[in-house]
Amino acid sequence: MAIIQLKNIDFAYRKNEPVLKDVNLNVPEGSIYGFLGPNGAGKSTTLRLILALMKPKAGTISLFGEDINSTYPSYLKRVGSLIESASLYGHLSATDNLKIAAKYFNTAQQQIPLILEKVKLSHVGKKKTKNFSTGMKQRLGLAMSLLHDPKLLILDEPTNGLDPNGIIELRQILKALNEDGKTILLSSHILSEVEKIVDHLGIINNGAIVFEGSLETLQELRGKNIEVKIKVSDVEKAIQVLGDYKLKNIEDKSFMMALSDSSLLPEIAKKLVANNIDIYELSPQSNDLENIFLNVTQNS
Amino acid sequence: MSFIRSISAELMKLRYAPILWLCFFVLFMIIGLVFISSYLDQANIVQLGRNPWERHMGGALGMYAVAILSPFIVMLVSTSVFIENHSLGWKFAYSTPRSRSHIFYAKLLAILIILVCVTAILLLLNILLAYFLDFLLPEIEFRYHKLDLAQAMTGYIHVVISALGVLGIQYFLSLRFKGFLVPMSFGVLAFIVGIIAGSMNKPFVLYYPYSYPNIVRDHRMFTIDNIGITQHGWFNNVELLSILVFVVFIAFANFLEVRKDVS
Numbered sequence: 001m002a003i004i005q006l007k008n009i010d011f012a013y014r015k016n017e018p019v020l021k022d023v024n025l026n027v028p029e030g031s032i033y034g035f036l037g038p039n040g041a042g043k044s045t046t047l048r049l050i051l052a053l054m055k056p057k058a059g060t061i062s063l064f065g066e067d068i069n070s071t072y073p074s075y076l077k078r079v080g081s082l083i084e085s086a087s088l089y090g091h092l093s094a095t096d097n098l099k100i101a102a103k104y105f106n107t108a109q110q111q112i113p114l115i116l117e118k119v120k121l122s123h124v125g126k127k128k129t130k131n132f133s134t135g136m137k138q139r140l141g142l143a144m145s146l147l148h149d150p151k152l153l154i155l156d157e158p159t160n161g162l163d164p165n166g167i168i169e170l171r172q173i174l175k176a177l178n179e180d181g182k183t184i185l186l187s188s189h190i191l192s193e194v195e196k197i198v199d200h201l202g203i204i205n206n207g208a209i210v211f212e213g214s215l216e217t218l219q220e221l222r223g224k225n226i227e228v229k230i231k232v233s234d235v236e237k238a239i240q241v242l243g244d245y246k247l248k249n250i251e252d253k254s255f256m257m258a259l260s261d262s263s264l265l266p267e268i269a270k271k272l273v274a275n276n277i278d279i280y281e282l283s284p285q286s287n288d289l290e291n292i293f294l295n296v297t298q299n300s
Numbered sequence: 301m302s303f304i305r306s307i308s309a310e311l312m313k314l315r316y317a318p319i320l321w322l323c324f325f326v327l328f329m330i331i332g333l334v335f336i337s338s339y340l341d342q343a344n345i346v347q348l349g350r351n352p353w354e355r356h357m358g359g360a361l362g363m364y365a366v367a368i369l370s371p372f373i374v375m376l377v378s379t380s381v382f383i384e385n386h387s388l389g390w391k392f393a394y395s396t397p398r399s400r401s402h403i404f405y406a407k408l409l410a411i412l413i414i415l416v417c418v419t420a421i422l423l424l425l426n427i428l429l430a431y432f433l434d435f436l437l438p439e440i441e442f443r444y445h446k447l448d449l450a451q452a453m454t455g456y457i458h459v460v461i462s463a464l465g466v467l468g469i470q471y472f473l474s475l476r477f478k479g480f481l482v483p484m485s486f487g488v489l490a491f492i493v494g495i496i497a498g499s500m501n502k503p504f505v506l507y508y509p510y511s512y513p514n515i516v517r518d519h520r521m522f523t524i525d526n527i528g529i530t531q532h533g534w535f536n537n538v539e540l541l542s543i544l545v546f547v548v549f550i551a552f553a554n555f556l557e558v559r560k561d562v563s
Contacts, residue, residue: 013561051395053562077397087392089383091316103309104396106302144392 001065002026003152003183004033004050009059011045019045020207023059027185027200032178034198035187042207043187044084047156050185051081063152077105080150082158086141090130094121094140097129098147105148112147119143119173134161142173153177153184159193171197228257228265231281232272241275242268254281303406306398310410313389319379323418326372331425334360335433342437351445353430357452360426362519364419365459369513370494373415373467374487380411381474381483391562400558408471408550415467419456455517462516462538465509465545466490472553501526509545512538 004027011020020042027033037043048054050061052072061068063075088097098112116122119139124132129140138161145153153174159167174184175197188194201218203211211218231254232238239247242257245268249256259265262284272279337359338345345352384390384407393403427447434442466487473483494510499522505511506527515524516538530537 013563048391048562051391053391053394055559055561073397073399075397076395079395081392081395083391083395085388087388087390089313089387089389091383092312096312096315100309100312101392101396103305103312104393104398106305106397 001029002062003029003064004185005062006046006050007060007062009046009049009061010057011042011049011054012057018207020049020056023204023207023209025202025209025212027183027202029183030178030181031200032174032184032186032198033200033202034191034194035185035202035204036191036194037187037189037204039189041189041204043189043204044156046204047081047083047154047185047187050154051076051079051083053083077148078151079154080145080148080152081154081156082138082141082145083154083156085134085160086137086144088129088132088137088140091128093126093128094132094143095125097140098144101144101147107148111149115143115147118146120169135163135166138162138166139170142170146177151182153182155184156187157189158186159188159190167193226259226262227285228259228268229281229283229285230255230257230268230272230279233278233280237275238272238277241271241277256285302398303402306402306406307409307413310407311413313383314380314410314414316379316383319376319414322372322375322379323414326368326418327422327425330360330363330368330422331429333363334426335429338433338440339436342439345437346439346441351448352440352442353445353447353452356430356433356442357426357447357455358520360422361452361455361459362521364422364456365462365513365516366495366498366519366521369459369463370466370491370510371488372418373463374470374484374491376414377411377467377470378474378480378484378487380407381471382480385478394562400560401554404554404557411467411471415460415463419460423452423456458516458536458539459513461535462512462542465512465542465549468546468549468553469509472549475553475557498522498524503528506538506541509542512542516542 004025006023006025009020009023009025010018012018023042023046025035025046035043035046045054049056050063050068052068063071064078066075068075089100092100094116095112098115099109101107102109102112113122113125116125119142121136121139121143124136129137132140138158142155142158145155155174158170162170174186178184178197186194186198195215198215200214201211202209230238235250235253235255239250239255246258247255248258257268265282265284269279269282334356338356345355347355384393394400398406430442430447434440469490470483470487473486477483490510494508495514497505497508498511498514501523503526505515514522515527515529516536518524528537532540535543
């Protein structure tokens with residue numbers, strides 16, 4: 001069952017400048033869903049629409065199987081969120097910030113020390129948050145989103161400002177939360193940051209979803225397709241010889257070539273040599289998820 | 301119950317140093333000025349056959365209404381909303397299971413509570429000041445006269461009601477403009493114009509909310525007999541207009557807030 005379902009969502013801040021175009025998204029219950037896309041692709045806007053911070057121009061958004069228009073604002077009881085940087089009152093302590101969140105969510109204040117411990121901020125509970133580092137602020141933001149024990153967690157670029165240790169810690173926290181049964185929707189513009197924990201992915205580019213599926217599906221794409229960089233003595237002649245293949249990034253001495261199977265490589269080399277074209281380099285490009293992500297977003 | 305929790309959350313946010321200092325400043329400036337003026341004017345302060353409480357309480361109220369209340373509201377409202385803008389608090393507050401109107405009115409009520417508390421403390425401090433002056437200047441004879449507390453409280457209530465229009469406009473402006481400068485500058489400028497307009501003793505001032513605290517009652521600072529103030533039960537037309545301005549601006553601000561995109 002999809003815990004979040006977006007159907008044909010359109011959104012624009014100004015007329016004739018669409019930010020989201022016919023976005024469809026299905027976040028399975030119990031998953032860690034990575035929502036990826038370059039900066040400005042529409043990730044934060046999509047998350048804000050899910051939280052009813054903005055209204056779509058068209059389409060429907062359902063959470064927990066119900067249209068959010070009919071369940072607003074009570075559906076937010078079951079949602080914890082951290083959108084970009086944490087919303088903290090700098091003149092108040094971490095504990096006071098959590099007390100405010102507890103009042104909004106009708107949560108017992110006894111939870112505060114426990115949640116501070118969970119995000120490893122117990123020792124600074126009384127410190128004013130304006131003196132916190134960026135990483136501490138993000139962790140406190142996460143604590144505020146977890147305080148009411150939500151079923152669904154929506155995190156927009158939560159690793160922003162975190163050092164490598166902080167990122168690893170956050171991953172561990174998120175994994176543990178997922179094991180506790182929470183669904184996590186996590187946005188990022190860096191695939192390598194999320195690929196270690198997500199099991200489902202949605203990739204958005206220029207306001208449109210260009211891939212959605214499980215991590216396995218994306219990994220299958222990695223297995224099939226490869227890209228080869230070929231450096232030759234005569235690029236124009238090589239283009240004529242390899243006219244049947246898909247070539248790109250054509251430069252003076254080199255070009256890139258997409259192949260569906262690596263077994264085609266020897267045949268290509270033979271063809272070029274048979275036509276008196278010298279080969280200086282023939283190198284398959286690393287085809288990790290990062291490259292697939294780039295390919296998907298650049299080709300869309 | 302949830303509304304009370306939200307008001308308590310809003311009051312917690314307002315435990316902000318500039319707001320506390322602002323409240324202390326308002327209280328001690330008025331009390332200080334009343335003390336200095338009484339102490340320096342001791343030769344004229346005692347008038348045979350007149351209750352000294354009347355002059356003492358009226359003096360502080362007049363100072364509060366004419367010179368302090370409007371700029372205090374301008375700064376209080378601007379700062380209260382600014383805290384939210386500065387900490388990106390709207391996106392968190394609006395993604396909680398409280399409707400936008402709920403948060404909007406909780407914040408408004410928190411501001412009103414602070415205003416009422418400051419006014420009540422001012423009244424109390426002014427009474428205490430009278431006893432202190434009596435100790436320093438026994439010839440004033442506060443102890444031999446009776447304080448009409450109900451009348452004093454009524455004066456303060458009328459003045460606060462007359463300032464609701466200013467509060468409504470400032471709340472609207474503070475929510476519309478993210479920065480601190482526009483609502484604050486507008487409010488201060490409007491307050492200065494309000495003093496000038498209020499002193500002109502012309503009927504048009506009934507349509508200028510920033511003058512209402514000056515003209516809602518005779519503070520013995522300006523003549524107000526030409527303005528056309530009429531009594532309607534417990535309220536006069538200035539108070540009724542102030543309530544009307546408050547209701548209109550608050551309703552409009554809420555209407556826009558509910559539809560606002562929070563980015």
